[in-house]
Amino acid sequence: MMGSIGYVAPEYGIGGLVSPQGDVYSYGILLLEMFTGKRPTEDMFSDGLSLHNLSKMAFPERVMEIVDSNLVGELDEDRMYHCLVSFARIGVACSEESASDRMDIKDVVIELNIIKEVYLGAGIHGERHIKMQSAGKGPSLQGD
Incomplete structure (x- = not known):
């Protein structure tokens, strides 16, 4: 079996x-x-208890309790919070135990780009996401 302990998918341990x-x-x-x-x-x-379980239990209300303090900047707190919650949601969705429950990598790339645009306050996706949220339309960055 190839890979580093802690990063190897569970199915590999049973011969997947x-x-x-x-x-x-x-x-x-x-x-x-x-x-x-x-x-x-x-x-x-x-x-x-695993890194995945810790993050999943904190999501979304208590994410700020587990986030590395080095990631918290001095920018708009609301924008920072939404980006961090989205980042945690992606990490949790990618590290689900069952392979079929994991997020597709194409969707990961799309969502990470949206997070970048929202955080930087630039780009059509970020503006559209923020406008949709403030109008109460569409999916929120919190994964609601």
Whole structure:
């Protein structure tokens, strides 16, 4: 079996074939590691608690409790919060235990670009997303 402990998709441990969804899992764990500043192999992750579970339990109301303080900037707090919640949601969606429940990588790229545009306050997607949210239309960045 190839891969690093903590980043290997669960299905690989039971003889599953290498697949793009396995890479999505590893990417999701990496996103959550960057988001929280915690490695998936830390001692705190035992007895059923994992980086994925910690992030999923905090989502969305308590994300600011687990976010790495180095990620919190001095920009618009509301914009920052929505971007961080969206980032955590993607990490959790990519690192679901079941491969069929994981987010498709094409959707990950689209959503990460939207987050970038919203955070920077530029681009048509970000403006449209913000306008839709303020009007109460369409999906929110919080994944509601």
